[in-house]
Amino acid sequence: MEFRRSRAIVPVLEVLPEAGSTNDVLRQRAGGLPDLAVLVTDNQTGGRGRLGREWITPPGTALAISVLLKPVGLPSSAYGWFPLLAGLAMSRALGPLVPGGVQVKWPNDVLIEGDKVCGILAELLPDLSGLVIGAGVNLSQTREQLPTDTSTSLALAEATAVDADLVLSAYLIQLSTVYREFLSAGGDPIRSALRDEVVEACHTVGRPVRVQLPSGDDLLGTAVGIDEDGRLVVQSDAGRTAVAAGDVTHLRY
Structure with missing residues (x-):
C-alpha cells in the first residue's frame, strides 16, 4: 500500500x-x-470498538486508521466532540462513493442504508495531552466475512471505488478540515457551526430510539437533538434526558 495521496495530507x-x-x-x-x-494497516488482529467490543476482519479487506490529535489550548471538556467530528468527517469522505449516501449514528458509527460500514473509537493519551481517533472502515468484505448481519462494506454497497488510498485520503482531508475549524473556534461547537453540521448528518436525531445506559437501564424515547456537550437529547415520558454514553438502537416503529 503506497498511500501516495494520503501521505501528502498529514x-x-x-x-x-x-x-x-x-x-x-x-x-x-x-x-x-x-x-x-497517522498509523494505518489492513491487517489488524486485535481491534476493538466502543464498549469493549472486538473488531477483527480478514486481512486486506478493511482499513484500521488511527490519527493522533494534540489540540493545544483546548479545554478537555471539548474532547467529547472529537468522536462526533470524526464520524462527520468519515460520512463526508464516503458519501460521494456510495449511491444512496451515508448517515451517522450517534455517537460515531457510519451507516449505509442502516448497516454499519465504519466504527470510530476515541481514546485519551495517558497524560491527557491529546487523544487518538481510531476508525475501522469495511472495504471489500463479502457478506459471509462480516461480523454481524447489520454490517456492510463499501463493496457490498456498490461504492464507485473501494481504493484504500482514496478512502483514507478523503477521510484525512475531511478530518483535518473539521479539526481546524473546531480549534479556530476554541472548541466551541456552536460558534464553529459544527454542532449543526453533526446534527444534520446524524441519522439518530428525529428517530425513536432505545438507549442502554451504563447503569444497565433502558431509556425509550425519541432522539430530538445533540446538546453543546455532544450528548444525545432523548425525549421520553419522563421528560428530556441528555445521554453522554450508551448503546443506541434505532427503533422501527
Whole structure:
C-alpha cells in the first residue's frame, strides 16, 4: 500500500503490515509524533470498538486508521466532540462513493442504508495531552466475512471505488478540515457551526430510539437533538434526558 495521496495530507503516515491495535501502537508512540500523525494497516488482529467490543476482519479487506490529535489550548471538556467530528468527517469522505449516501449514528458509527460500514473509537493519551481517533472502515468484505448481519462494506454497497488510498485520503482531508475549524473556534461547537453540521448528518436525531445506559437501564424515547456537550437529547415520558454514553438502537416503529 503506497498511500501516495494520503501521505501528502498529514505530517506523518506510517503503514503497518500488521498490528494488534493501531490505537494502542499510536498511543505508545505519541510522545515523539506531531499533531495529525497517522498509523494505518489492513491487517489488524486485535481491534476493538466502543464498549469493549472486538473488531477483527480478514486481512486486506478493511482499513484500521488511527490519527493522533494534540489540540493545544483546548479545554478537555471539548474532547467529547472529537468522536462526533470524526464520524462527520468519515460520512463526508464516503458519501460521494456510495449511491444512496451515508448517515451517522450517534455517537460515531457510519451507516449505509442502516448497516454499519465504519466504527470510530476515541481514546485519551495517558497524560491527557491529546487523544487518538481510531476508525475501522469495511472495504471489500463479502457478506459471509462480516461480523454481524447489520454490517456492510463499501463493496457490498456498490461504492464507485473501494481504493484504500482514496478512502483514507478523503477521510484525512475531511478530518483535518473539521479539526481546524473546531480549534479556530476554541472548541466551541456552536460558534464553529459544527454542532449543526453533526446534527444534520446524524441519522439518530428525529428517530425513536432505545438507549442502554451504563447503569444497565433502558431509556425509550425519541432522539430530538445533540446538546453543546455532544450528548444525545432523548425525549421520553419522563421528560428530556441528555445521554453522554450508551448503546443506541434505532427503533422501527
